[in-house]
Amino acid sequence: MSAVSGPVPAAPDHGTTPPPDAGTTPGVPAEAVLDLRDVHRTHGTGPAAVHALRGVSLVVRPGELVAVMGPSGSGKSTLLTLAGGLDSPTAGEVRVEGQPLHELNRRGLARLRRRRIGYIFQNLNLIGSLNAVENVALPLELDGSGVRRARRLALEALTEVGLSELGDRFPDQLSGGQQQRVAIARALVGERRLMLADEPTGALDSQTGEAVLRLLRRRVDAGAAGVLVTHEARHAAWADRVVFLRDGVTVDSTAPLVGVEALLAGSGR
Ligand SMILES: Nc1ncnc2c1ncn2[C@@H]1O[C@H](COP(=O)(O)OP(=O)(O)OP(=O)(O)O)[C@@H](O)[C@H]1O
Numbered sequence: 001m002s003a004v005s006g007p008v009p010a011a012p013d014h015g016t017t018p019p020p021d022a023g024t025t026p027g028v029p030a031e032a033v034l035d036l037r038d039v040h041r042t043h044g045t046g047p048a049a050v051h052a053l054r055g056v057s058l059v060v061r062p063g064e065l066v067a068v069m070g071p072s073g074s075g076k077s078t079l080l081t082l083a084g085g086l087d088s089p090t091a092g093e094v095r096v097e098g099q100p101l102h103e104l105n106r107r108g109l110a111r112l113r114r115r116r117i118g119y120i121f122q123n124l125n126l127i128g129s130l131n132a133v134e135n136v137a138l139p140l141e142l143d144g145s146g147v148r149r150a151r152r153l154a155l156e157a158l159t160e161v162g163l164s165e166l167g168d169r170f171p172d173q174l175s176g177g178q179q180q181r182v183a184i185a186r187a188l189v190g191e192r193r194l195m196l197a198d199e200p201t202g203a204l205d206s207q208t209g210e211a212v213l214r215l216l217r218r219r220v221d222a223g224a225a226g227v228l229v230t231h232e233a234r235h236a237a238w239a240d241r242v243v244f245l246r247d248g249v250t251v252d253s254t255a256p257l258v259g260v261e262a263l264l265a266g267s268g269r
């Protein structure tokens with residue numbers, strides 16, 4: 001019997017050879033889902049100009065949840081708005097899954113936003129004339145999904161946020177926290193790769209708030225990338241990294257005080 005039968009083991013890779021596919025090679029960082037490059041956003045001109053962001057760079061990779069903290073007015077919401085292609089930087093570049101957003105036309109940008117990006121914003125933007133299931137199904141239907149498939153996925157997403165029983169209620173028949181969960185279901189539905197959350201737990205009691213963060217965490221662990229704006233250190237603890245903004249610039253970037261491992265160990269997940 002030959003001693004060399006079977007597959008020949010690959011030579012050890014010491015990181016000197018370029019990876020064939022950086023996204024799947026162990027030990028090699030996956031391609032960024034979100035890549036902000038020296039991004040500036042100025043509102044107005046002349047002496048009245050407000051510099052909301054003054055040169056922020058940030059890379060978020062698959063499986064990574066980044067918390068953004070900082071005082072009111074420091075540029076956190078502006079950063080999320082630019083990351084989601086809802087506004088354009090005055091200077092610098094935003095890339096989502098390698099695609100520079102400024103190269104997309106309006107339709108291309110709208111499609112990327114509907115398919116790949118999930119938003120949970122301070123202003124929930126639920127549509128009052130649509131019930132909960134219809135609100136959640138809307139981005140899928142706009143994207144050409146059949147009504148039945150969109151409805152099924154919407155119900156799944158509502159179940160994830162604990163609202164499976166309330167799918168036929170209209171926004172004004174739901175509490176603030178329930179409305180927020182509908183908005184979260186809408187952000188989760190489909191195959192979103194980039195989750196952007198601006199204080200998503202604002203209207204929620206602490207238990208529901210934690211459930212929402214756990215959902216976000218689970219999506220990120222499944223391969224999405226996430227950015228979470230929060231004022232609370234215990235929420236930032238769900239993130240892998242915390243970025244601090246002050247007056248439109250990044251002032252610090254650290255690991256959270258309590259690691260997500262500790263939170264997950266305590267949550268019985
Ligand atoms: N459309 C606008 N026109 C003029 N200034 C704006 C506009 N939008 C935001 N700003 C200013 O840009 C700065 C950053 O605003 P941003 O909303 O990003 O802050 P934030 O960190 O999210 O604050 P908060 O914690 O209060 O939500 C603020 O000074 C704000 O007043």
Ligand SMILES: [Mg+2]
Nearest residue numbers: 076077078198
């Ligand atoms: Mg804000």
